[in-house]
Structures are given as structure tokens and as C-alpha cells.
Amino acid sequence: MPPQTPLKSRIHTAVTDAVTRARGAQGAAVPARLSEALDYATTPGGARIRPTILMSVALACGDDRPALTDAAAASLELIHCASLVHDDLPCFDDADLRRGKPSVHRAYSEPLAVLTGDSLIIAAFDELARAAAEAPERGLSLIRILAARTGMPGGICAGQGWESEQTIDLSAYHCSKTAALFVAATQMGAAAAGAEPDPWAELGLRIGEAFQVADDLRDALYDTDALGKPAGQDDRHGRPSAVSELGVSGAMKRLDDILSGAIASIPSCPGEAMLAQVVRAQAEALTPVAPVIQRG
Amino acid sequence: MPPQTPLKSRIHTAVTDAVTRARGAQGAAVPARLSEALDYATTPGGARIRPTILMSVALACGDDRPALTDAAAASLELIHCASLVHDDLPCFDDADLRRGKPSVHRAYSEPLAVLTGDSLIIAAFDELARAAAEAPERGLSLIRILAARTGMPGGICAGQGWESEQTIDLSAYHCSKTAALFVAATQMGAAAAGAEPDPWAELGLRIGEAFQVADDLRDALYDTDALGKPAGQDDRHGRPSAVSELGVSGAMKRLDDILSGAIASIPSCPGEAMLAQVVRAQAEALTPVAPVIQRG
Numbered sequence: 001m002p003p004q005t006p007l008k009s010r011i012h013t014a015v016t017d018a019v020t021r022a023r024g025a026q027g028a029a030v031p032a033r034l035s036e037a038l039d040y041a042t043t044p045g046g047a048r049i050r051p052t053i054l055m056s057v058a059l060a061c062g063d064d065r066p067a068l069t070d071a072a073a074a075s076l077e078l079i080h081c082a083s084l085v086h087d088d089l090p091c092f093d094d095a096d097l098r099r100g101k102p103s104v105h106r107a108y109s110e111p112l113a114v115l116t117g118d119s120l121i122i123a124a125f126d127e128l129a130r131a132a133a134e135a136p137e138r139g140l141s142l143i144r145i146l147a148a149r150t151g152m153p154g155g156i157c158a159g160q161g162w163e164s165e166q167t168i169d170l171s172a173y174h175c176s177k178t179a180a181l182f183v184a185a186t187q188m189g190a191a192a193a194g195a196e197p198d199p200w201a202e203l204g205l206r207i208g209e210a211f212q213v214a215d216d217l218r219d220a221l222y223d224t225d226a227l228g229k230p231a232g233q234d235d236r237h238g239r240p241s242a243v244s245e246l247g248v249s250g251a252m253k254r255l256d257d258i259l260s261g262a263i264a265s266i267p268s269c270p271g272e273a274m275l276a277q278v279v280r281a282q283a284e285a286l287t288p289v290a291p292v293i294q295r296g
Numbered sequence: 297m298p299p300q301t302p303l304k305s306r307i308h309t310a311v312t313d314a315v316t317r318a319r320g321a322q323g324a325a326v327p328a329r330l331s332e333a334l335d336y337a338t339t340p341g342g343a344r345i346r347p348t349i350l351m352s353v354a355l356a357c358g359d360d361r362p363a364l365t366d367a368a369a370a371s372l373e374l375i376h377c378a379s380l381v382h383d384d385l386p387c388f389d390d391a392d393l394r395r396g397k398p399s400v401h402r403a404y405s406e407p408l409a410v411l412t413g414d415s416l417i418i419a420a421f422d423e424l425a426r427a428a429a430e431a432p433e434r435g436l437s438l439i440r441i442l443a444a445r446t447g448m449p450g451g452i453c454a455g456q457g458w459e460s461e462q463t464i465d466l467s468a469y470h471c472s473k474t475a476a477l478f479v480a481a482t483q484m485g486a487a488a489a490g491a492e493p494d495p496w497a498e499l500g501l502r503i504g505e506a507f508q509v510a511d512d513l514r515d516a517l518y519d520t521d522a523l524g525k526p527a528g529q530d531d532r533h534g535r536p537s538a539v540s541e542l543g544v545s546g547a548m549k550r551l552d553d554i555l556s557g558a559i560a561s562i563p564s565c566p567g568e569a570m571l572a573q574v575v576r577a578q579a580e581a582l583t584p585v586a587p588v589i590q591r592g
Contacts, residue, residue, distance in 0.1 A: 030449040030460065031454055082414075091405075091550075109460060110387035111456070114385065114410065118417060122443050122446050125443055126444070129443065139519065150417045152320065153324060157418065158327055161408065165327050172326070221542075
């Protein structure tokens with residue numbers, strides 16, 4: 001059985017439990033549509049790449065506090081979903097579709113989409129604080145990593161913020177826009193298992209870079225039906241893209257190089273080989289044509 | 297010297313320091329307009345009522361970890377500012393003015409207003425986790441209180457969410473819409489100082505109720521110049537209001553009763569008398585005509 005299969009079910013349970021907690025106890029007085037929208041925004045799960053990487057790193061480091069790993073994986077996915085909901089808003093991408101169904105503001109309204117994103121961000125931090133009762137210092141470390149990679153000055157909010165600048169610092173832009181949540185994934189996986197998070201940043205950065213290139217390729221090569229979201233968004237919004245910079249075959253070559261580097265950067269740990277396999281499998285699943293990866 | 301004056305400067309420093317951290321180190325590559333918008337959204341400070349109550353409760357309980365109290369006060373104010381930025385968005389109140397100057401989406405754009413709110417929410421949790429290094433369990437308790445009063449199912453997001461329902465549970469609506477951040481203020485003040493937070497919920501609830509009535513009165517009686525934000529919003533958006541329900545004099549009477557109850561609910565603590573004075577002073581400052589308060 002490939003390592004993703006049990007992970008997938010573990011992630012699904014962790015995310016579902018976190019969303020259920022955010023929706024409130026059955027029978028309690030809650031605003032029903034916002035409660036529903038929290039579920040809508042987090043299902044179906046998509047590839048759950050970030051929590052898969054997080055859990056794989058935690059497992060590679062021993063995963064001695066699985067409840068904390070579960071909370072970390074769920075919190076990261078909630079933040080990712082929140083970012084999709086806000087990015088789809090009319091003032092950003094104005095996307096009608098996400099994961100093959102109407103985006104949250106289309107299905108529920110714009111106010112509820114803003115509130116869904118806000119609520120998911122808050123639920124992510126609550127989830128970590130809740131699970132941290134058993135290991136407060138690890139929990140606080142997880143919260144700080146997640147905040148650093150989500151907010152300002154270096155997280156995904158900063159990444160989006162660069163798109164409102166006249167002059168974009170491309171390195172800071174890519175680092176915060178896409179890589180940030182992959183760095184959160186590798187560092188939080190390590191921190192949840194009690195390992196030092198810093199040496200894990202490079203793996204996250206490189207995976208992030210790879211997924212940015214893969215996403216640029218998908219945006220350029222796939223149509224809306226295949227993507228489950230509008231295609232050609234980079235071109236339409238004049239956003240920097242590896243495809244516009246290097247062409248399709250140049251971008252494919254670049255993807256191979258980055259992935260080899262990513263795998264080579266994995267810190268020494270008991271589950272190193274398993275982790276390399278997960279990184280490859282995740283990258284292949286997302287790439288329009290599976291890149292040739294140097295094995296060894 | 298009234299107790300607010302030293303508090304005011306302490307809160308100002310705490311909020312400014314937190315915003316400076318969120319804006320990033322000088323010379324670092326950050327999106328400049330979003331960074332500026334974080335400052336814009338949090339200055340000038342307004343009355344800083346919530347952090348004033350938080351610090352007053354912490355002082356009344358001994359304030360033995362002032363750095364944690366400072367972080368708690370700053371985090372609560374960041375959340376409050378975030379909620380104002382998002383509430384002013386075109387899809388909610390569509391407010392052009394806030395605190396006498398253009399709202400964030402008017403001054404900076406709608407995307408930057410969404411990101412400013414998101415970034416401030418995240419900075420609030422980061423601020424608590426940062427300060428919690430010296431007292432991890434208190435820090436986690438602060439994070440959980442803030443999350444519960446901010447997100448779903450019972451925080452200010454839920455409060456806004458009720459406005460998208462066909463049938464509003466008025467008690468849940470008021471409790472989450474306005475009272476939630478006052479409950480956060482009293483409970484976080486207690487928790488920062490190592491006191492049990494639960495007995496402090498009632499004071500927060502009653503203060504919140506008082507400020508809702510005071511706000512309804514101000515919205516109905518004051519014009520846009522005096523408010524520094526658009527007047528008549530409750531009426532315009534068909535929102536429930538104490539004034540439409542009880543009339544002006546009925547609402548004034550109700551405000552007096554609630555404040556007396558608030559002061560009577562203060563748990564026994566060393567600074568009980570000082571705290572009663574702060575609650576009165578804050579309420580009087582916000583009320584169109586100072587209510588007659590039962591003293592004694």
C-alpha cells in the first residue's frame with residue numbers, strides 16, 4: 001500500500017473533526033449558512049498536498065504525538081482552504097469555480113465568503129491551541145510557524161499583497177505566495193514530532209518552488225474542466241509565471257531540477273526514504289506530464 | 297490621575313509594537329502598501345475600549361506577567377481593528393469612513409483591505425504565542441479565549457454570519473456580534489494575570505450589552521461627522537437595534553440598568569473598586585448622554 005492511503009484517511013478525519021468543532025455543537029444556536037459554508041469550503045478535499053507533506057515529515061521524524069500532528073495537518077489545511085476562499089473573491093481572482101463546484105462567494109454570497117475565510121483562519125489557530133494542551137511548547141512553536149507562513153510580513157498574505165505593488169520582488173513574492181505553506185508543512189511536521197524545525201525549511205521552499213512551476217504549467221496547459229477552476233488566470237491577470245518566462249519545455253526542465261534538489265535537501269531522519277517517495281508521488285500527481293526525476 | 301491615562305500609553309505601545317512586528321524588519325522585502333495599510337488600520341487608536349478593559353481586569357487581578365497582559369491587549373485590539381476593516385468592505389457596510397478618515401478599502405483598495413484584516417487576525421495569534429514563551433499554559437488559554445470569541449461558532453464572525461440568516465436568534469446574535477470581544481477582554485485580562493477566566497465572562501457580557509445599546513443610541517442620535525463613520529447604518533440595513541425596539545428614552549434606561557448589573561457582577565479581587573470606576577468611565581465616554589449610574 002503506498003504511504004498516501006492511510007495518510008489520506010487520517011487527514012480527512014483530522015480536517016473533518018476540526019471543521020465540525022468550528023461549526024459548533026448540534027442544536028446550538030449558530031448561523032446555519034456560515035456553518036454550512038465552512039463545510040462547503042473544505043470539501044471535497046482536493047489533493048490535500050500540504051497536510052500530506054506535513055504528516056509525512058512528522059512520520060519520518062517519529063510522530064510521537066499523533067494528536068498534535070493531526071491538529072497541525074488540519075490547521076494547515078484550514079488555512080489553505082481559507083486562502084482559496086479569499087483568493088476567489090471578486091476583488092481578487094473573481095473565480096466562479098473551485099474544485100469543480102461554485103466558489104464560496106458564488107454559492108453563499110460575498111459576505112459569507114469573507115466570514116468563511118476569517119473563521120477558518122481562526123479555527124486553525126484554535127485547533128493548534130486545543131491540541132497543544134498535551135505539549136504546550138510544541139504547540140506554541142506550531143502556532144508561530146503557521147502565523148509566520150500565513151500572515152505578514154512573510155506569509156501568504158504578504159504573497160497576495162505583492163500583487164498590489166507596482167514593482168514586485170520576485171523572490172519574496174514566490175517565497176511568500178506559494179512556498180510559504182509548504183515551508184509551514186515541513187517545519188510543522190518536524191515540530192509536531194519534537195524535531196528542530198529550522199533544518200526542514202529548505203525542503204519546504206523547494207517543494208513550494210516545484211509546485212509553483214507545476215501550477216504555472218497546469219494553468220497554461222489545462223482547460224477549466226480539467227482544472228476544476230478557471231484556466232489561464234496567470235496570463236489574464238498578468239502574473240509572473242514560469243511558463244511565460246521559460247516556455248513549457250523550459251518550465252518542465254526546471255521542475256525536474258527543483259524536485260531533485262528538494263529530495264536531496266531532506267534532513268537525515270529515520271523515515272528519509274519514505275519521505276522522498278511521498279514528495280515524488282505528490283509532485284507527479286500534480287504535474288501535467290510526470291517529470292523525469294533523478295532517483296538516487 | 298485617572299486610571300486610563302497610564303493604561304492608554306501602555307496600550308498604545310503594545311499595539312504599536314505588535315503592528316511593527318507584523319510589518320516586518322526595516323529593509324526587508326515586504327509588500328509596502330499592505331505593510332502601510334496595517335498601520336493605517338490600527339491608527340489613530342480610537343477609544344481602545346476593549347484593551348483598556350482587558351488591562352484593567354489584569355491589573356485588578358495582580359498583573360504579575362505584564363508582558364503577557366500587553367500581548368493580550370494588543371492581540372484583542374488587532375482583532376477588533378481587523379473586524380472593522382472587514383465590516384467596512386463593500387459587501388458588508390460599504391462604509392467610506394472610519395474614525396474620521398477613509399476606510400481601508402477606500403484608501404488602499406478592496407484586495408488590500410481583505411488582506412489587512414487577514415494579516416491582523418494572524419498577527420493577533422502570533423502576538424499571543426510569542427509572548428507565551430514565558431508562560432505557555434496561560435498563553436494557550438489566551439489563544440483559546442480569543443479564538444472562541446472571534447471565530448465560529450460563537451465569536452464575532454458568527455455575529456456577522458447571523459446577518460445572512462432569514463431568522464436571527466437575537467440572543468446569540470448580540471452575544472456574538474458585540475459582547476464577544478468584551479467577554480474576551482475580561483476573560484483574557486484574568487487569564488493573563490493567572491486568574492480563572494470563567495467567573496469573568498458575565499462582566500464581559502454585560503459590558504458588551506451596554507456598549508451595544510450605547511452604539512445603537514449613537515447610531516440613531518449622532519451624525520456622520522460626530523461619529524467619524526456613517527450614521528444611521530442600523531436603520532439603513534434593517535438591523536435589530538435597542539432604539540427601534542425601546543425608543544431613545546427606553547434605551548437610555550436600559551443602558552443604566554445593564555451598567556449597574558455589570559458593576560455588580562465584578563468578581564471579588566484586589567482591584568475591584570478601581571475596575572468599577574474604569575467600567576463607568578468607559579461607558580460614560582461612549583454614551584450620547586451620560587447615564588445615571590447607581591453608585592454603591
